[in-house]
Amino acid sequence: MIKIQLPDGSIREVPKGTSALDIANSISPRLAAAVVVARVRSLEPAPATNNEAALEASEEAMYSSHAPGSAAARIVDLNMPLTEDVALELLKENDPAALKVVRHSAAHVMATAILELFPETKLGHGPATDNGFFYDVYRDVPFTELDLAAIEGRMAEVVRRDEPFVRVEESRDKGLTDYAAQGEFMKIHFIERFTKPGDEISLYKNGGFTDFCRGPHVPSTGRVKAFKVMSIAGAYWLGDEKNQQLQRIYGTAFFNAKDLDAHFKHLEEIKARDHRVLGKQLDLFSIQEVAGAGLIFWHPKGGLIRKTMEDWMRDECVRRGYNLVYTPHIMRRELWKISGHEGFYSENMYPPMELDDAEYRLKPMNCPGHILIYKNSPKSYRDLPARYAELGNVYRYERSGTMHGLLRVRGFTQDDAHIFCTPEQVVSEIEACLDFAEAVLKTFGFKEYRVELSTRDPNKAGEFVGTEEDWASAEGALTGVLSGRGLSFQSFPGEAAFYGPKIDIKLVDVLGRLWQLSTVQFDFNLPRRFELEYIGEDGARHQPVMVHRALFGSVERFFGVLIEHYAGAFPMWLAPVQVGLVPISEKHLEYAHSVKARLEAAGLRVELDTSNNKMQGKIRDFGLQKIPFILIMGDKESATDSVSVRVRAKGDEGSVTVEAFLERVKKLVGEHSMEL
RNA sequence: GCUGAUGUAGCUCAGUGGUAGAGCACUCCCUUGGUAAGGGAGAGGUCAUGGGUUCAAGCCCCAUCAUCAGCUCCA
Numbered sequence: 001m002i003k004i005q006l007p008d009g010s011i012r013e014v015p016k017g018t019s020a021l022d023i024a025n026s027i028s029p030r031l032a033a034a035v036v037v038a039r040v041r042s043l044e045p046a047p048a049t050n051n052e053a054a055l056e057a058s059e060e061a062m063y064s065s066h067a068p069g070s071a072a073a074r075i076v077d078l079n080m081p082l083t084e085d086v087a088l089e090l091l092k093e094n095d096p097a098a099l100k101v102v103r104h105s106a107a108h109v110m111a112t113a114i115l116e117l118f119p120e121t122k123l124g125h126g127p128a129t130d131n132g133f134f135y136d137v138y139r140d141v142p143f144t145e146l147d148l149a150a151i152e153g154r155m156a157e158v159v160r161r162d163e164p165f166v167r168v169e170e171s172r173d174k175g176l177t178d179y180a181a182q183g184e185f186m187k188i189h190f191i192e193r194f195t196k197p198g199d200e201i202s203l204y205k206n207g208g209f210t211d212f213c214r215g216p217h218v219p220s221t222g223r224v225k226a227f228k229v230m231s232i233a234g235a236y237w238l239g240d241e242k243n244q245q246l247q248r249i250y251g252t253a254f255f256n257a258k259d260l261d262a263h264f265k266h267l268e269e270i271k272a273r274d275h276r277v278l279g280k281q282l283d284l285f286s287i288q289e290v291a292g293a294g295l296i297f298w299h300p301k302g303g304l305i306r307k308t309m310e311d312w313m314r315d316e317c318v319r320r321g322y323n324l325v326y327t328p329h330i331m332r333r334e335l336w337k338i339s340g341h342e343g344f345y346s347e348n349m350y351p352p353m354e355l356d357d358a359e360y361r362l363k364p365m366n367c368p369g370h371i372l373i374y375k376n377s378p379k380s381y382r383d384l385p386a387r388y389a390e391l392g393n394v395y396r397y398e399r400s401g402t403m404h405g406l407l408r409v410r411g412f413t414q415d416d417a418h419i420f421c422t423p424e425q426v427v428s429e430i431e432a433c434l435d436f437a438e439a440v441l442k443t444f445g446f447k448e449y450r451v452e453l454s455t456r457d458p459n460k461a462g463e464f465v466g467t468e469e470d471w472a473s474a475e476g477a478l479t480g481v482l483s484g485r486g487l488s489f490q491s492f493p494g495e496a497a498f499y500g501p502k503i504d505i506k507l508v509d510v511l512g513r514l515w516q517l518s519t520v521q522f523d524f525n526l527p528r529r530f531e532l533e534y535i536g537e538d539g540a541r542h543q544p545v546m547v548h549r550a551l552f553g554s555v556e557r558f559f560g561v562l563i564e565h566y567a568g569a570f571p572m573w574l575a576p577v578q579v580g581l582v583p584i585s586e587k588h589l590e591y592a593h594s595v596k597a598r599l600e601a602a603g604l605r606v607e608l609d610t611s612n613n614k615m616q617g618k619i620r621d622f623g624l625q626k627i628p629f630i631l632i633m634g635d636k637e638s639a640t641d642s643v644s645v646r647v648r649a650k651g652d653e654g655s656v657t658v659e660a661f662l663e664r665v666k667k668l669v670g671e672h673s674m675e676l
Numbered sequence: 677g678c679u680g681a682u683g684u685a686g687c688u689c690a691g692u693g694g695u696a697g698a699g700c701a702c703u704c705c706c707u708u709g710g711u712a713a714g715g716g717a718g719a720g721g722u723c724a725u726g727g728g729u730u731c732a733a734g735c736c737c738c739a740u741c742a743u744c745a746g747c748u749c750c751a
Contacts, residue, residue, distance in 0.1 A: 134746095142680070233746030234679025241748045245679060248746070276743095280687075289724075289742045345751075365751075399677050399749065400742095408750080497751050521751080548751085585708040612707075613714090620712035634710060644711075652711050 003085040005043060014082075021078040021219065024090050035090040036098040036223065036255075037216055041073040043085040075101060077167060077216040093255040103128035105165065105218045106155075106227045106253035107135050112209040113154035114249070118147070123211070124186040124237070124246055131263075132252025136235055138186065143232055143247055151249070152229040162222030163207040167215060169200045175212060186237070187212050226260040227253035270511065275563035276405040282568050282625060284576075285406065285559075294403040294410030296556055301576035304605070305562075306555060308574055310391055312443065313415050313552065320436060322389040322417055327369025329393060333359040339368040340529055344498075348396045366392035367523075367548060370418040371530050374544075379534040384544060385421035385429055391555065392416050406560030413555040419547040420532065423473070426545050430481045430503075430520060433549045437505050437518040440551045444562060445571065445674050448508035451487050453478055455501050457494030464498050466524030474522040475501045499525035509565045517553035517561070522546075569626040569648060572668040572676060579665070580622035581608040584615050584634035591638035595631065595658055602662050604669075619646065628676050629665065647676050 004012045004023060014023065020038035024031045075097055082088075091098040107126030114121050114137060124136030143151075172195055179187045191212055195201050204213045206221050218224065228251060235248035254260040271277060279285045284302030287295065298306055314324060333352050336342040341349065345364060352359040363369065370388040379386065395411045402408055419429050441449055455475050456464045464471070478501055482489050489503075496502060500522030506514045523546040526532075533541045552558035562574075572578055579599055583592040592608055599606045607627070609618040615632065622630045631643040636655065643661055645653045656664075668676065 145681080231745060232680055235747045236678080239748075241678070245747080247679075250746075287743090293742065341751095348750085367751095396750090401677065401679095401747085402749065403743090499751080502751090519751090582711085584710060587708075614707090615709060616711070617713050618711095623712055630711080632711060636710085646711060 002082060003043065004082065005085075005087040007087075007089055016083055017081040019079045019081055020076065020088060020090060023088065024078070031090065031092075034092045035078060036093060036095070036218055037075055037091050037101045038078055038080075039073055039075050039089040039091055039097065040082070040086040041089075043087060075216050077165070078219050080167065080216070099255065100128040101216055102218055102224060102255060103133040103253045105221070106224045106251060107133040108165070108204065108206060108209070108211055108213070108217065109155050109158050109221050109224050109227070110151060110229065110249065110251055111135050111137075111211060112158045112206060112221075113151045115209060116158075117150055117154055118143075122184055122186060125190060126211075132230065132250060134248050134250045136186075136237075136246045136248050138237075138244070138246050143249065148229050148232060148249065152227075152251075155224075155227065155229070158207070159221050159224050159227075161207060162220050164220045165215075165217035166205045167217075168203045168205055168210075170203065172197060172199050172201050175201045175203070179212070189238075224253055225255065226257045227251055228260065273511070273564050273567040274405075275407075275560040278563050278568040279405070282576075284563070287405075292410070293400065294398055294408070296406060296409055296411065302559070304576040305570065305574050306559065309444075309552070309555065309559070313391070313440075314389075316436070316439065317389045317417070320432065322387040325370065325373055325388045325390050327366060327373070327390060327392065328363075329395075330360045330362055331368070333361050335368055335372075336361055338529060339371075339526065341365065341368075348398070350395055350397055362395040363392070364394050364396045366390055366394065366414060366416040367418060367526055368530075370416075371526060371532065371546075374418075374420050374532060375530060379420070379544070381422055381534055381536050381542075384534060385419050385425050387417060387419045389415070389417035406556045406563075409554075409556055412557070414550050415552040415555060416548070416550050419549065420527075420534075420544040421547070422534070422536070422542070423545055426474075426477050426547070427481055429547055430477060431485075433520045433547070434481065434485065434487075434503070437520070437551050440518065441505070441507055443672055444558075445565065446507040446509070450506045450508065450514065451482060451489035452492055452495075452504045452506065453482060453489050453501070454492045454495035454497075454504065456496050460494065464496065465528075466500065470524050471501065474524075478503055478520075478522070497521055499523045507561070509561060510567075511564075515557075515561045517558060518551045519549065519553065521548040523548055570628075571672065571674050572628050572665060573670075573672045575626075575628050576605065577607045577625065577627050578604050578629065578669070579606045580618075580625070580627045580630045581606060582615055582618045582622070582630060582632045583608075583610075584632065586612075588633050588635070588638055592633050595633065595643060598658060599662065602666060604662075604665065623648070629661075631661070650676065 001013045002016050002018075004014055004018075006012065012023065020040075021032060021035070024035045075091070104127060107128065110133075111123055111126055114135070115123075118139060120139060122138040124138065126133060126135035172191060175191055176188060179191070191201055201212060202214050203210050204215055204217055230250040230252055233248050233250065234245045237243040237246055252260070252263060254263060279302070282301060283299050284305070285299055286297045287293070288297060291297070317324060330353070333342065336349070341364065342361075349364050350362045352361050369392070370390070373388060374386060391413050393411065393413050398408060398410050403410065419433075421429050441447075453475075456471050466474075482503065502519055502521035504516055505518035506516050508514060527543050527546045532544055532546070534544050536542045562570075570576075581592050581596055583589050589610060592610075596606050596608045607622075609621065611618070613621075619630055619632070626648060628648045630646040630648075632646060633643055637643055640655070640657070642655045642657045644655045645661060647653055667673070
């Protein structure tokens, strides 16, 4: 007999070999029908997990469905015989872990369908993802959309057959031999990678289909109730572009049709906030084929928002002790050789232009320009810290398939600054950068963010420049500042730039998506390459510490994220048109013009609709443009020097005097208020 | 760069080898109204670009460019 502890704390004694499904059935048949999978936790004290194993497990989990679960708690098949005392949790159709199991099982159903229709296909792996699942397969002939439809149809049949998922264990050698006979080269790779000689390997069978898989699965294919084959894409074998390309077939699955529908609705919502869609609808920016990919045209309304962002940023820089500088867009190739870009960044740079005096290259970064300004005159410790800031346009050659709206472009503007300081000043400078970064996020309406610290991988010292001591002190400074501020952060060893460690701030938008924007980085490399120095208090020459920092990251990318964050409904201070004026009839036009003049005199951005459309139509048009305030003016208003106020997303608020309205909105603008 | 899909009016899209279409937007006319679409008329296209097949190509074939979904990359 073994002891099974249920979530309410009660303990049942059952014969060894009893399954979770048996227990569910003993509680109630309805529970047994609703439960998908079980989570068990050993009642013995959990053995200390060793770090290396945990690391390997996470690596496996990245591209394998064979990763072992944690020793403490693991998800198991409902019909797996329980052989020791465990705490048992029956997961029903409301549990995220259960959904993953459903999706992974859906991947097996899809593989079953694919092999039935296209037996020549070789299988890679088929994990669940955040939004569904995929299966990587290899076949000489690409699958067409018709094939995908056929696969989906056959999946429905496999589900209807309601084949039980049966776990089978067999010797590794037999598995390898069988797969070799079938030419399943990818399965062989996975077995060799994830199991050791002498291990038993686990297979899951449903009907005539068998897959090397560690599970768990739903009890039978009939439990995959709501699914859809989504799309097909190329994916490199083992994620390496030097390897052959596989066909990755994406699908998604949910517990029921309602959830599946909700998922598609959610996809539509995301599409409606897509900055590329809104950029067109609100006439903010464009990308033009005739000009080239990844190059942004800022239209008047987008330009106005950009100006507001830039004005704020420049003012704030000045207020915080930065000096604004400007540097050229093209510079001699010689400079890029000194900086090292010519060597290690060349792939991302536009090729040299040959002029009569020398070769020139477009700048991919602003650092060398700022360094030349620093170097132009001797510096004393009294001159430090020197903080040079620039909204610098840089051009980087991105590979053709990688551009994405405003978020990944070939020409963009960095709010870039470089701080040259003494080692003693570093901590307070980093502090100030983080303060500034927080101010940016807060001002533009982002409440949540995550902090990441990227450090050197000591095992790969050769890939990083700078001495042991440099790195130790720089990483210590960054860590110290972060903990000193009480910020929780995640460390990423090995993720540092080759020239120094960095802090990245990722903001979380309204949909919970993460965006990498702000970055604060140490640089041991450039000060040395350019032989930067300052005269210290001791009269000797010293090398300054250099800190790179960008807060918007790129103005283009930040704008793109901003559009999606607000779904185009910008707060008052950023809205390109702040007030829309609607005269009810032609005879109110004169009054409308006078109101417009008064609002504009107060610095507001106002649009007056003088068309002969109906007032309802004018309201609709302004509404679609997501203008914060619409003012309606008819007989009543013109007689009392007032306006009828309609607020975005709130509606009609009745009439107030022009003075009172002005008072209200000037406050909203001045305070950068998120509300209206 | 790789795999697949897409490219028709300013926008969203229909058009399976035989005269280039719709709705919205735009211009003009009528309508002058009380909180998200009044009515009518008109104008607008090198069907991404370049080749090819065909008596005939938006449609079939090839190449190129761009976009989209992924992959890879992203100081």
